[in-house]
Each structure stands twice: as structure tokens, then as C-alpha cells.
Amino acid sequence: MPNMSLKKVPMPEQNPEARTRNFLEVALGYTGEMAKEEAQRCLNCKHKPCMQGCPVNVNIPGFIEAVAAGDFEKAYHIIKNTNSLPAICGRVCPQETQCEKFCVRGIKGESVGIGRLERFVADWYMSNREQKKGSIARNGRKVAVVGSGPAGLTCAGDLAKMGYEVTIFEAFHTPGGVLMYGIPEFRLPKALVQKEIDYLKQLGVEIKTNMVIGKVLSLNDLMNEGYEAIFIGTGAGLPNFMGIPGENLNGVYSANEFLTRVNLMKAYKFPETDTPVKVGRNVAVVGGGNVAMDAARCAKRLGAENVYIIYRRSEAEMPARLEEVHHAKEEGIIFKLLSNPVRIIGTDDGWVKGIECIEMELGEPDSSGRRRPVPKAGTEHVIDVETVIIAIGQSPNPLISSTTPDLKTNKWGCIVIDENTCATSKEGVFAGGDAVTGAATVILAMGAGKKAAVAIDNYLKAKPNKIKAAE
Numbered sequence: 148m149p150n151m152s153l154k155k156v157p158m159p160e161q162n163p164e165a166r167t168r169n170f171l172e173v174a175l176g177y178t179g180e181m182a183k184e185e186a187q188r189c190l191n192c193k194h195k196p197c198m199q200g201c202p203v204n205v206n207i208p209g210f211i212e213a214v215a216a217g218d219f220e221k222a223y224h225i226i227k228n229t230n231s232l233p234a235i236c237g238r239v240c241p242q243e244t245q246c247e248k249f250c251v252r253g254i255k256g257e258s259v260g261i262g263r264l265e266r267f268v269a270d271w272y273m274s275n276r277e278q279k280k281g282s283i284a285r286n287g288r289k290v291a292v293v294g295s296g297p298a299g300l301t302c303a304g305d306l307a308k309m310g311y312e313v314t315i316f317e318a319f320h321t322p323g324g325v326l327m328y329g330i331p332e333f334r335l336p337k338a339l340v341q342k343e344i345d346y347l348k349q350l351g352v353e354i355k356t357n358m359v360i361g362k363v364l365s366l367n368d369l370m371n372e373g374y375e376a377i378f379i380g381t382g383a384g385l386p387n388f389m390g391i392p393g394e395n396l397n398g399v400y401s402a403n404e405f406l407t408r409v410n411l412m413k414a415y416k417f418p419e420t421d422t423p424v425k426v427g428r429n430v431a432v433v434g435g436g437n438v439a440m441d442a443a444r445c446a447k448r449l450g451a452e453n454v455y456i457i458y459r460r461s462e463a464e465m466p467a468r469l470e471e472v473h474h475a476k477e478e479g480i481i482f483k484l485l486s487n488p489v490r491i492i493g494t495d496d497g498w499v500k501g502i503e504c505i506e507m508e509l510g511e512p513d514s515s516g517r518r519r520p521v522p523k524a525g526t527e528h529v530i531d532v533e534t535v536i537i538a539i540g541q542s543p544n545p546l547i548s549s550t551t552p553d554l555k556t557n558k559w560g561c562i563v564i565d566e567n568t569c570a571t572s573k574e575g576v577f578a579g580g581d582a583v584t585g586a587a588t589v590i591l592a593m594g595a596g597k598k599a600a601v602a603i604d605n606y607l608k609a610k611p612n613k614i615k616a617a618e
Contacts, residue, residue, distance in 0.1 A: 150187035153256025158263055163477040167447050170332040170415045173474060174238075179219070182267040186215035189259045192251055197261060200245040202594030203230045207246055207261055214264055223272040226265060231301045232593060234273060234339045237266025239330060240590045241468050273339070278346045285351075286310040288607055291374040293360045293547070296324025297589045298380030298580030300347060301596030302603075307350040309604050314374070315347075316358040321411060324382055326589070328411035329403070331441050333448075337410075361546035366554070366576060375610065376575050376603045379562060380596060383541040383581035389433070393491025394537070398425065398499035402434070402442045402538035409445045426451045427533025431502045433457045433488055434538030435465040440472065442536045443480045454480050455530060459487040459507050459520040485509070487520065489527065491535055501529045541586045561585055569599040570606070577603055 159175040160166075166173055177185065189211045197207045206225050213222035226233045242262035250258030272278075288311055292303045295317040303313045321327055326340045348354065358364065360381075369377055386401030388394050405424065408414045412422035430446040432439050435458035443454045456475070458465060461484055465472060476482070485507045492501040506526035509518035548556045555563040555572035562571055562578040569577045579595030581587055 149190060150184060152188060155188075155257045155260040155263070156181050156185040158260075163474075163479075166333065167444075167478050170448055172336055173333050176270055177263060177267040179217070179267075179271070182214050182219075182264055183217060185260050186211045186264055188252060189215065190251055196249040196251060197246045197259075200247070200249045202245070202590050203597055205230050205246075205265075210268065211259065211261070211264055214268060219268055219271045220276060222264075222268045223276075226268060229597075230265075230593070231304045231597075232297065232343055232589075233265050234269035235297070235326060235335060235343065236590055236593070237262050237264075237269055238335050238339075239588075241588055243469060245590065273342060278342075278349070283308060283350065284310050285312065286612065288312065288612060289314070289374045290603060290607075291316060291369045291377045292380060293377065294318075294324060294380040294382060294580075294582070295322035295344075295354060296380060296382045296580065296592060297326060298382070298582075298592040298596040298599075299324065299378065300326075300343065301593040302378045302380060302579070302600045303352045303596075304347050304350060305597055305600035306603060307347065307352050309600070311604075311607075312351070312353075314353045314355060316360050316364070316369075317354060317356045318359045318381075319411065320356050322354050322356060324380075328407045329438070329441075331406065331410060331445050332415070333444070334441065359546070361550040366547065366551050366573065370575065375607055376577065378569075378596075378599050378603060379547060379571070379576065379578040379582055380580045380592070380599075381544060381547060381582045382592075383543050383586040385542045385544045385560075386537065387540045387542060388537055389488065389539060391488055391490050393493055393499070396491055396493040396499050396535075397497050398427070398533055399491060399535045399537065402432075402438045402536055403541060405442050405536050406438070406445065409449070415445070415448065424449060425534065429453045429455075429530075429532040430534040430536065431455045431457055431488075431530060431532045432536045432538055434540075435460065435467055436538065436540070437467045437471055439536075439538035440467045440475050440480075442538050444475055444478055446534070446536070447478055447480065451534070455483050455532070456480055457483045457486050457488060457502070457504060457530075459485065460517060461485055461509065464509075464517045483530070485520070487522065488535075492529065499533055499535055501531050502535055503527060503529045541581075543582045543585070559585060568602040568606075569595065570602065575606070577606075 210222040210225040247258035290311045292299045292315045323340045386403045413420045414422045414424040417423040430451045432443040486504045506523045507520040510521040513519040577599045579599045580592035
């Protein structure tokens with residue numbers, strides 16, 4: 148019998164006061180009984196509207212029906228059929244603007260907790276079963292994947308299952324891309340990401356770290372080494388800045404650097420580790436997206452007393468997930484909305500001592516559809532801070548495109564592809580994810596990786612197999 152409650156089954160969470168003193172996961176996940184209760188809210192609609200919002204086309208009603216029946220293993224295999232990283236997606240996907248947005252239950256109440264159920268199923272499987280690769284017939288053909296973020300991992304895994312010999316080339320010393328160095332531990336435990344990476348290795352994927360493609364090797368070098376196709380999934384790792392006075396002062400970070408130090412170099416374990424991040428008593432984070440929320444909440448956990456989110460629009464226009472804004476408020480993050488920095492003020496010896504802002508008001512909508520913020524004359528004011536973190540977006544790193552003249556990019560530095568095939572202007576080279584779209588979501592990058600894997604398979608099937616020809 149359906150559960151007709153208008154509310155989702157609440158997700159257990161750490162107490163806000165306790166969690167600001169640790170980096171453990173905030174949301175604690177459903178129990179089996181909670182998951183079945185929430186799954187019974189699904190009406191199993193004939194037309195499956197929720198699926199139209201899923202970039203990787205998960206059979207959502209199918210897996211939820213299995214959860215409702217208590218068959219969690221079956222639910223996992225249904226999800227895994229199209230989603231390579233369910234434990235990750237269940238935690239960081241913006242379900243409220245994707246699958247849950249189209250849920251019929253959301254018309255007169257809250258939508259079914261699709262993301263919470265996906266997370267439960269993935270966690271249950273990881274705790275109770277072992278991922279098995281099965282037997283894969285190898286075709287002897289080599290494909291290179293540049294970047295080990297969500298797009299690269301997904302593409303590599305799908306190609307390996309098709310029989311290709313896949314090598315991932317990762318610039319950092321630890322694979323995982325934004326999943327490892329961008330998203331904090333309290334939102335996405337690194338052990339989960341590592342399990343997915345270990346599974347790829349079981350599939351036969353080779354991962355080479357400290358390989359900066361465009362510096363150590365070029366795309367042409369990879370092709371000369373026998374790779375018949377290349378997928379570029381390098382993400383958007385080049386931080387944007389505002390261009391205001393004082394951005395070169397000590398104590399100013401890009402959110403990329405700040406979060407990388409906190410995550411990949413484990414600054415949150417200082418003094419156990421030797422990569423501390425100076426935050427001081429007062430921190431300003433400029434921006435209103437998920438990255439800004441992550442940076443602000445990390446700063447709080449590193450000991451800052453006052454952490455300010457400075458955002459030039461109102462909360463209604465803020466691009467961060469509602470859940471992340473809610474958690475930030477619970478943790479005492481101070482929101483300075485309709486406010487925009489005009490300069491960062493420094494001490495005589497070059498350190499940050501404050502940030503000057505001006506109040507804003509919303510005018511007519513701009514090209515994004517959001518109302519354009521307009522400065523209010525005479526409202527300049529200074530906030531005393533020792534650290535400023537700029538979190539206003541990222542662009543693709545130009546290293547590969549600048550060393551590959553025949554790789555076409557647009558005016559924003561994004562790689563230009565054929566939308567149907569993910570093919571770039573360079574023969575045999577494909578691309579997807581943030582390197583193509585600019586900064587977006589994990590699940591959209593995964594969708595691009597899946598699409599590119601199919602395109603690469605089609606491309607190589609149309610070319611002679613030199614291995615079989617030699618036999």
C-alpha cells in the first residue's frame with residue numbers, strides 16, 4: 148500500500164554544533180526501514196516523469212520498487228546498469244532540479260527522496276556485497292582518457308566493459324578529480340570515491356598519476372604511443388577572479404586552491420599533516436554556489452569564528468543547492484546578500500585585513516534570466532577579515548588546447564565538440580564534462596562520459612582493428 152505522506156522520511160544528521168568541529172559526513176543516511184518507508188511514497192507512474200530529469204537515464208521507478216520490496220541488491224543492479232557512481236550521485240547530485248523536479252508527488256507535497264534512496268542502496272551494497280567485474284573479452288585496442296574526474300572515470304569504466312584497454316592520465320598524484328579535491332569530506336567521503344576507483348582498476352583500467360597532458364605528453368604523443376582514441380575530461384580547474392584591487396594579497400585564495408589544500412593535502416588534519424591552511428578568526432567567501440558553501444563550511448571547521456558569504460544577488464537567485472544553504476545557516480555561516488566586493492584591504496606587510504563591499508539592488512533580468520545586481524551609491528562598508536576566498540566560478544584549463552593547435556575552443560576556452568558524437572575538431576579526440584560546458588554538475592559530467600564512450604566505440608568499430616588484422 149502506498150505511503151501517502153506529503154513529507155519525505157527525514158534524513159538523520161549530525162548535530163550542527165558538533166559537526167562544525169569535525170569533517171565527518173553531515174547526513175547520516177537512511178536505515179533499511181527508513182528506505183522502504185520512503186520508497187513506498189513512489190506511485191510508480193506509468194510514464195516515469197522522474198527519468199526525464201536524469202542525465203544518465205536511471206530506471207528510477209524500477210529501483211525504488213525494489214527498495215520498497217526490500218530487495219536492495221536488485222535495486223543496486225538496476226541503478227548500476229546506467230549509473231557508474233551511485234554512492235557519489237546520491238550525495239552530490241542536485242536531485243531537486245533534476246529527477247525530483249518531475250516527481251508527481253512534488254505537486255502536492257515533497258517529491259520522493261530519490262537521491263536519498265540511491266545513496267542508501269549504494270551504501271548498502273558496498274557494506275554487504277563485493278563489486279564483481281565479471282569476465283570481459285579484450286579487443287586489444289587502446290584508448291586514453293585524460294582526467295580522472297566524474298567524466299573521465301565514467302568514460303573509462305564504460306569503455307573497459309566494452310573490452311578496450313583504457314589508460315587514465317591524471318595530473319594530480321591522486322585520481323578522482325573534483326570528487327577527491329573539490330568536494331569536502333563531510334559531503335563526500337573520500338573512501339567511497341576510492342572504492343569506485345579501485346573497481347575501475349579491477350576492470351583493467353590503468354591509472355597514471357602526475358601526468359600533466361600538454362606538458363609531460365601531448366595528445367599527439369599519446370596517439371604515437373598507440374592510443375587510437377582519446378577522451379578529454381579535464382574539467383574546469385582554472386579559477387576565475389574578480390579583478391578588484393587587493394586580490395594578490397596574502398590571505399586571498401581561489402576556492403580551488405583552498406579546497407584542494409583542505410581535501411587532497413588533508414589540511415583538515417593539521418597539525419597531524421604539514422599542509423595547514425591559514426584562516427584566521429574572520430573569513431569572507433565571495434560567491435553563492437555550492438563551491439562557496441563548501442569553502443565557507445570548511446573554514447568554519449578549521450577554526451574561523453565568523454565566516455561570511457558575500458553574494459551580490461538575493462537568496463532566491465543563489466545557485467547553491469537548497470540543502471547546502473540550509474546546512475550552512477545551521478552551522479552559523481553569516482550571509483551578506485545583495486553585497487558585492489569592490490576591493491580587498493591589506494596591512495603594510497601585505498596580508499588581508501578587510502574587504503570593502505557595496506550594497507546592491509536587483510534591476511532588470513540579464514542573459515541568465517536572473518535580475519541584474521546594480522550598485523547602490525554611498526553604501527560602501529568594510530568587513531574586517533583575515534582571509535578572503537574567491538568562489539565565483541571556474542574555466543577550463545587552457546594547457547591542452549594551447550599545446551594542440553588543431554583543437555578548437557570557444558571564446559570561454561571550452562573545447563568545441565559535435566553534440567551528437569562528442570568528437571572534437573581533432574581526429575580521434577573526444578571530450579565531455581566541464582572541459583566542454585564550463586563548470587557544471589557531477590551527474591552531467593558523467594552523462595557526457597557515457598555518451599562519449601558510446602561514440603568512441605562507434606568510431607573505433609568503423610576503423611580497421613590492427614590487432615585482429617595482424618592475427
